[in-house]
Amino acid sequence: MGERPRWVTLYDPRVPYARASDDTALYYEVHGDGEQTLLLLPGQSNGHHWWNSARPDFDSVFRTVVLDYRGIGDSDKPDTDSYSTKGFALDALAVLDDVGAERVHVYGTSMGGRVAQWLAAEHAERVDRLVLGCTSPGSPHGIERGENVRRALGQRDARAARHALLELMYTPEWMAANPGPYNTIGVRGTPSHVLRRHRRASAEHDSWDALPSITAPTLVVHGTDDVFNPTENAPLLAKRIPGARMELIAGARHAYFEEFRSVASPLVLDFLTEVS
Structure with a gap:
């Protein structure tokens, strides 16, 4: 037998995987023990570690579900035309089905907010409350980042490009006090074909x-100093x-949910737990 492609997951039966409609293996984790499930969706080319800092704020109230998008982390990495925000929404549903969650709260940030929009618009029966963080409706109606960004x-110097991304995510003051590692700037070792397909x-x-068409009660959260989105x-x-x-969080950049966690998490929790 030939060697399996490096982007195919070798199953460990002790690890939770869901299967997408095309049989792609999707890694996920479940935390907390609340009665209501909260799905947390990460940004582009990121996985469940995106939520490492903020997730504990929600674990005490909800059963939280985090995942690795197809192509990311411990999920399969097919080099196929199966990557889209609509497709990621269907992958998220496969994860929810695997954990037995029929109706959930959804909190998506950055590209995760784009995925969350499709969940709420096209699968309304599965979404209770919706939080859209640092995201947009996309082109052609959304506001695109500036050419300077x-x-x-796009600098050829990888270290300079990484530094530029960090400055879009966090304030210099916060980075000086929190030297990393940073979980919001991509997953190390992600194949180039996945990065390309996530960007597209x-x-x-x-x-x-x-x-x-979205009927779920919705909260839109954004930092006032976000130029990345x-x-x-x-x-x-x-x-x-x-x-x-x-709700706009004063002084926050793209990763408001981490740097301004003390403001953002209570804001979102109040919204998700308020009585209708």
Whole structure:
């Protein structure tokens, strides 16, 4: 027999995997012991570690589910045209089915917020309450990052590009006090074909026409100093989703949920636990 491709997961029966509709193995973890399930969705080219800092704030109240997107971490890494924000939403449903969660709260940040939009718009029966953090409706209606940001991230010097990404995520003051490691800047060892397909999936997202169909109570959260995913996207989403409310966190950049955790987590918890 030939050697298995390096992007195919070798199953360990002790580790939780769900199977997507195309048989892709999807790694996930379940934490907490609350009666209500909360699905936490990470950003582009990231996995469950994205939530390491903030997740404990929710574990005491909910059963939290975190996952590795296809291509990331311990999930399979197919080199196929199976990567899209709609497709990631279907993968998330496969995970929820595997843990037996019929109706859940969903909190997605960055690209995870784009995935969460499709969950709420196209699978409304599965979503109780929805939180969209530092995200956008996508092109052509969303506000795109500036050319200066693209140039900074596209530098050939990998260390300079990494530093530019960190400065988009966190304030210099916070980085000085928290030297890492940082769980929001990608998963080490991710294959180039996955990075390329994740970038395309996020870039091609366009939920504009679907947003008015969202019926779940929705909270839109964004940092006022986010230029990675410009803050102007927050009011676009809040106005487009019926009944949505918006909260802006002063001084926060893209990773508001980590650096401004003491503000963001209670804000989200209050929303998720309020009595309708």
